[in-house]
Amino acid sequence: xxxxxxxxxxxxxxxxxxxxxxxxIEAIGGPRGVIESMLPGVVFVxxxxxxxxxxxxxxxxxxxxxxxxxxxxxxxxxVMGALSGLIAVGICLIWAWKSHEARNYYMFGxxxxxxxxxxxxxSLIARVPGLGLMVEFIRSLPTEHFREWFxxxxxxxxxxxxxxxxxxxxxxxxxxxLVVQVPLYLTDHVVLLGTARxxxxxxxxxxxxxxSYLIIATPLHRHTAAAKAAxxxxxxxxxxxxxxxx
Numbered sequence: 001x002x003x004x005x006x007x008x009x010x011x012x013x014x015x016x017x018x019x020x021x022x023x024x025i026e027a028i029g030g031p032r033g034v035i036e037s038m039l040p041g042v043v044f045v046x047x048x049x050x051x052x053x054x055x056x057x058x059x060x061x062x063x064x065x066x067x068x069x070x071x072x073x074x075x076x077x078x079v080m081g082a083l084s085g086l087i088a089v090g091i092c093l094i095w096a097w098k099s100h101e102a103r104n105y106y107m108f109g110x111x112x113x114x115x116x117x118x119x120x121x122x123s124l125i126a127r128v129p130g131l132g133l134m135v136e137f138i139r140s141l142p143t144e145h146f147r148e149w150f151x152x153x154x155x156x157x158x159x160x161x162x163x164x165x166x167x168x169x170x171x172x173x174x175x176x177x178l179v180v181q182v183p184l185y186l187t188d189h190v191v192l193l194g195t196a197r198x199x200x201x202x203x204x205x206x207x208x209x210x211x212s213y214l215i216i217a218t219p220l221h222r223h224t225a226a227a228k229a230a231x232x233x234x235x236x237x238x239x240x241x242x243x244x245x246x
Contacts, residue, residue, distance in 0.1 A: 008033070013131075013166075013212055014138035022217070024210045034202055036068050040089045041201070045194035048102050057102070058093045065089040102190045106197055110182060117174035120167050128154070131170060131212070132163030135220075152227070158219040166212040173208045176200070 012027035028034060040061050048057040065086045088108070096105040123130035132153065142149035153159055177200050184193040 009209075010131075010134050011138050012209065013216060014135045022213050024206050027209045027213075028202060028206045037085060037202055038198060039068075040065050040085070041194065041198050044102075044105060045191060045198070048194075049191055054096065054100065054102050058097050061089065062093050103185050103188055103193060106181065106185060106193055109197065110178060110185070113174040113177050117171055117178070120171045120174070124164065124167055124171065127164075129160065129163035129167040131167040132160065135163070135216070153223065156219070156223050159216070159223045162216040162219045166215050169211060169215075170208060173204055177204070 008027055008029050012022065015022075025031065025034075029037065043064055044057055044061045047060055048054065051057065069083055069086050091108045092105045095107050096102055120130040123133070136149070136153050140149065153163075180200065181193055181196050184196060
């Protein structure tokens with residue numbers, strides 16, 4: 001029996017309209033994914049506090065990120081999550097190393113949070129919810145009939161409203177991270193900044209995913225069921241023999 005592959009991140013929200021249980025832990029990558037995501041940040045903060053040696057801290061954190069990818073390769077497991085994490089950690093470490101300031105390890109995160117917040121805010125102003133676009137794109141890639149695909153979910157008032165709400169929720173998540181963490185960066189409180197980053201990282205992500213699921217699950221399930229019913233009806237009409245002329 002083949003085990004169904006669990007969807008993670010926003011892909012887990014794309015499955016909200018399907019039957020089946022939703023798992024927050026699986027949505028954020030499972031226990032191993034959580035550990036691999038948080039460990040480099042924990043090591044960076046703890047080692048820098050313990051040694052005050054930025055170069056050593058950077059070297060150990062980089063080695064750890066590489067080891068995580070190598071372990072997955074050896075175990076013949078998916079490396080995409082670990083590899084993307086390696087790239088992100090690498091950018092952060094290079095930024096800190098080039099600037100000779102530990103606090104700049106967190107600069108890349110500020111930029112990505114600000115970019116996501118700006119894009120989602122623009123989508124709200126345009127009344128085309130960014131989270132809706134993302135989830136629907138994952139659900140069904142619009143390789144053709146783009147207008148039909150777009151209007152299919154945009155014209156569902158309840159579903160669009162849910163997408164608007166969760167888009168606003170994620171704007172709040174990204175904005176709150178910046179409000180709390182940027183002042184700590186500007187005042188060079190590296191330990192507090194690192195702690196805040198950890199607490200507002202995976203835990204915030206998990207909470208936002210869970211709340212987003214609660215908001216969109218029912219309207220998305222109804223939308224999916226209605227679409228399936230309409231397709232079944234259309235298929236039945238297409239196969240029904242034409243009435244006799246006699």
